[in-house]
Amino acid sequence: MTDHHDRFGNPIGAPVPGWSPRPLPPAMPMLGRFCTVEPLDPARHGAALAAAMEADAEGRNWTYLGIDRPADRAAYLDWLAAVAGKADPMFHAIIDHRDGQAAGVAAYMRIDRGNGAVEVGNINYAPRLQRTPTATEAMFLMLRRAFDELGYRRYEWKCDSLNAPSRAAAERLGFRYEGTFLQAVVYKGRNRDTAWFSIIDTEWPAVRAGFERWLAADNFDPAGRQRRSLTACRAAG
16 A cells, blocks of 8 residues: 555556766675675685685576586686676675685676665685575665665565575565566576565564674684574674
């Protein structure tokens, strides 16, 4: 329901006073406790990323990505060179503070400055980054930039509807499922029904508070294991 109507009595959306297009994400690092997320630079990050990704010996990480796994290290480095430095998608490397090496990538993409919407995608974590505080914090840092630094209204996560781990990750991180677009994409010669998830600006403060509680030093035991889940931390608000 809406409390807003035009002069004919038709219901209309709420006004957005003072709205102006949002800036592009800057090519600047995002510094966290467990990681730094910074613009992808193949010269700086390529060797470490290639080595980390080789631990995914079977190529499982590439099943739902838009391209097949590069055939070898040289092909992977060529791919990094091809995607780096673009405004959209804007690829970032995730630097694990445990050893200072890049171990994953993620991108801002489908950046809609006029409507204040941006998607996170092309996420590929090396095996050693998966299911770690570093992996979660990287997503928090990218969310925080979009909402708190740049004033975006909407942050999206989309995936193949059959990609159960991605769907679970979206829900764990605080995204809301919005629905599935049938036959939305053809990739790798096959159909993709796309599941859509989002966080909007009015939801962000509660989502942010949950991240902050989860990332707090006292939420981890001396072995680095979480004491409360991210979902529990978000519900505690």
